[in-house]
Amino acid sequence: MPILILCLVLWSATAWAEPAEVAHERARLVSSGKPDLTAKEVDDLTMRGWRNRRPGEHTPLIGRTFRPSDYVNDAHRGTVDFVSGWRNYSYHLVQIPSGSTVLEVNLSQIAPDTECVDRTPGIYGHNLTFQDSNLVNCKVYPDWTVIGSNTAQIDHIGNLDDPDQVVVEDAVYVADHPSRIPPVRVKPPKALE
Amino acid sequence: MRAAWLLSLALWASPVWAALPATTVFEVHPANGNDTFGACYDTATVVTDYTNQDTAQLTLTDCATSGAGVTTVTSVTGGFTAAMVGNCIRIDSGTNVTAGFYMITSRTDTNTIAVDRAPDNAVGGISGGACKVGGAAKTFESATTNDLSDALVAGAKVWIKNEAMNEAVTSTISGTGGSPIILEGYNTTRGDAPTGATRPTNDRAAGAGDAWNISGSQYLVRYLIGKSAAGDGFDSGGQNIAYEYCRATANGADGFVSGDNDRSNSPWFYLESDLNTSDGFQETGGAAQGRAIWSYSHDNTAVGFNLATHVNIFGVISESNASHGTLNGSGSQHIILNSVFDGNTGVNTDGINRGTNTGLGTVIANNIVSNNGDDGLVGGTIVAEFQINFNDVYNNTGAAYTGFVAGANDITTDPSFTDRANGDFTLASGSGALGAGLPQSIPGATGDYQWNIGVDQDDVCAGGTGGAGGWGF
Numbered sequence: 150m151p152i153l154i155l156c157l158v159l160w161s162a163t164a165w166a167e168p169a170e171v172a173h174e175r176a177r178l179v180s181s182g183k184p185d186l187t188a189k190e191v192d193d194l195t196m197r198g199w200r201n202r203r204p205g206e207h208t209p210l211i212g213r214t215f216r217p218s219d220y221v222n223d224a225h226r227g228t229v230d231f232v233s234g235w236r237n238y239s240y241h242l243v244q245i246p247s248g249s250t251v252l253e254v255n256l257s258q259i260a261p262d263t264e265c266v267d268r269t270p271g272i273y274g275h276n277l278t279f280q281d282s283n284l285v286n287c288k289v290y291p292d293w294t295v296i297g298s299n300t301a302q303i304d305h306i307g308n309l310d311d312p313d314q315v316v317v318e319d320a321v322y323v324a325d326h327p328s329r330i331p332p333v334r335v336k337p338p339k340a341l342e
Numbered sequence: 343m344r345a346a347w348l349l350s351l352a353l354w355a356s357p358v359w360a361a362l363p364a365t366t367v368f369e370v371h372p373a374n375g376n377d378t379f380g381a382c383y384d385t386a387t388v389v390t391d392y393t394n395q396d397t398a399q400l401t402l403t404d405c406a407t408s409g410a411g412v413t414t415v416t417s418v419t420g421g422f423t424a425a426m427v428g429n430c431i432r433i434d435s436g437t438n439v440t441a442g443f444y445m446i447t448s449r450t451d452t453n454t455i456a457v458d459r460a461p462d463n464a465v466g467g468i469s470g471g472a473c474k475v476g477g478a479a480k481t482f483e484s485a486t487t488n489d490l491s492d493a494l495v496a497g498a499k500v501w502i503k504n505e506a507m508n509e510a511v512t513s514t515i516s517g518t519g520g521s522p523i524i525l526e527g528y529n530t531t532r533g534d535a536p537t538g539a540t541r542p543t544n545d546r547a548a549g550a551g552d553a554w555n556i557s558g559s560q561y562l563v564r565y566l567i568g569k570s571a572a573g574d575g576f577d578s579g580g581q582n583i584a585y586e587y588c589r590a591t592a593n594g595a596d597g598f599v600s601g602d603n604d605r606s607n608s609p610w611f612y613l614e615s616d617l618n619t620s621d622g623f624q625e626t627g628g629a630a631q632g633r634a635i636w637s638y639s640h641d642n643t644a645v646g647f648n649l650a651t652h653v654n655i656f657g658v659i660s661e662s663n664a665s666h667g668t669l670n671g672s673g674s675q676h677i678i679l680n681s682v683f684d685g686n687t688g689v690n691t692d693g694i695n696r697g698t699n700t701g702l703g704t705v706i707a708n709n710i711v712s713n714n715g716d717d718g719l720v721g722g723t724i725v726a727e728f729q730i731n732f733n734d735v736y737n738n739t740g741a742a743y744t745g746f747v748a749g750a751n752d753i754t755t756d757p758s759f760t761d762r763a764n765g766d767f768t769l770a771s772g773s774g775a776l777g778a779g780l781p782q783s784i785p786g787a788t789g790d791y792q793w794n795i796g797v798d799q800d801d802v803c804a805g806g807t808g809g810a811g812g813w814g815f
Binding site for chain 2: 199210214223253254300325
């Protein structure tokens with residue numbers, strides 16, 4: 150009987166003492182006019198300290214308490230949808246509807262020849278036009294039209310000692326286009342990938 | 343002894359030690375110019391400026407001098423006119439020629455002129471010289487020696503016309519405090535102060551190096567764009583390099599950078615840095631005093647304003663960068679006023695990250711710090727009341743303050759930007775940041791001086807003024 154009472158007390162404490170991160174995020178969302186946390190989001194925040202990024206959530210793309218479910222670290226930030234009014238997709242894989250014309254976006258990646266656009270057939274990433282954009286280290290496809298954009302390929306040297314804070318210390322130019330990356334090349338020590 | 347004296351005289355006469363006058367003006371037409379053209383004139387002596395044209399005014403292949411050290415240039419073909427005095431003649435090749443720009447100081451007749459210094463190589467007089475008067479240069483760094491970059495002198499000015507351009511410009515010559523070297527872009531008419539895409543754009547098309555690399559000191563750089571370089575848009579290696587009305591976009595490294603050593607007093611005015619793969623603005627010198635004023639850093643892959651030591655930030659917008667809105671180093675004199683740090687993205691991305699320095703020189707006031715990926719303001723101990731105050735710290739994902747405590751007059755209301763998605767960070771009607779800024783009063787003075795929080799001062803303030811009563815940004 151005392152054990153049952155103890156369990157009840159512990160359960161009660163868990164249920165009522167909402168983790169500070171959950172309370173903080175709940176208050177932040179409500180104060181900014183966004184829907185309250187779902188039960189799953191509360192579970193996610195409680196268990197792993199962050200929740201999945203909601204579709205269309207774009208200010209900013211990631212933060213301490215929300216990120217795409219395939220987020221790996223600060224240099225591989227996961228898949229996000231392309232939204233009007235947001236232009237910085239650095240270190241993300243972005244879902245751009247096929248046939249789109251994209252003006253002045255940043256799709257920089259940490260390592261050369263990286264997929265920066267989702268290429269799901271029939272939906273994303275085909276027959277795109279990029280104008281005045283930053284495609285540094287992006288893999289570039291023949292069905293894309295690239296106008297006035299930067300397709301340089303650059304090795305970045307640094308560390309991800311804190312996985313959520315990439316530190317770039319140096320850069321080494323590889324090529325002006327992914328198709329011209331030397332087939333055999335020696336990457337510099339501590340090259341980030 | 344006599345031979346040695348003659349050698350000394352010859353060396354003294356060599357153009358290696360000579361230079362164009364401080365009143366020299368160069369003209370660059372990046373698409374239609376030619377590096378064998380005259381390309382410069384002396385504002386103090388010019389009769390007719392022949393540089394702002396795509397063809398040479400006079401082309402000769404038989405320029406000659408009578409001996410080493412002689413400054414009288416002759417041509418049997420001829421064609422020299424009185425109106426050419428004060429223009430440069432580019433002598434590009436020929437026997438005994440030291441290629442370079444030479445100023446025409448006088449004209450005797452159609453076959454004879456005098457130039458500011460001997461054009462020979464100290465071996466003997468020149469002959470068969472390829473000479474051109476007038477016409478604009480095409481590049482700063484042509485294939486020949488003694489090109490435009492080499493010919494710059496303190497006080498010189500370079501006009502750059504808005505034509506297709508792709509050159510890794512390097513400029514190593516220094517100006518002086520009172521006579522800086524000026525690089526200024528224009529669209530169609532010199533001094534037309536172009537905006538947007540009408541500014542000359544050095545589009546490096548993913549080529550190696552920086553678009554504009556200035557390692558000399560004492561420069562004023564205006565109305566230019568550095569785009570799509572694998573390196574930086576504008577890299578300043580020297581001291582006291584001021585930028586105005588320039589843009590760095592989609593470069594593979596930083597937008598504007600002053601780097602590795604003491605590069606003090608490098609002010610940035612009215613600049614835009616966007617879509618670059620590293621920082622929008624970076625000033626990391628040892629005793630550097632980065633000064634970012636009325637500038638816009640957005641959508642860069644790293645920090646919006648990465649300023650190391652004596653930071654001065656006033657009236658800037660830093661938004662949607664993939665790291666901190668501003669990251670400040672160990673210096674103790676950070677002044678960050680009337681700026682917006684909004685929507686910078688990243689798990690560890692703060693609006694203002696000032697490090698842990700606790701110097702009393704720090705003042706962070708009248709800023710909007712909103713919607714950032716992690717904390718609003720991060721820093722060390724604040725002692726004096728004026729150090730952090732009158733900021734609007736709103737909806738940052740992490741803590742509003744880490745290390746800092748909230749200022750007595752800080753607020754936490756939605757700043758209600760007019761249209762942030764389209765880069766409009768003015769305050770919409772009803773914004774809580776209107777009339778909520780510093781100062782409420784100035785000791786000893788009468789009247790209401792209260793500002794808005796943020797950059798926008800052009801709306802109704804607490805004093806009841808609007809429109810012309812604001813700053814007019």
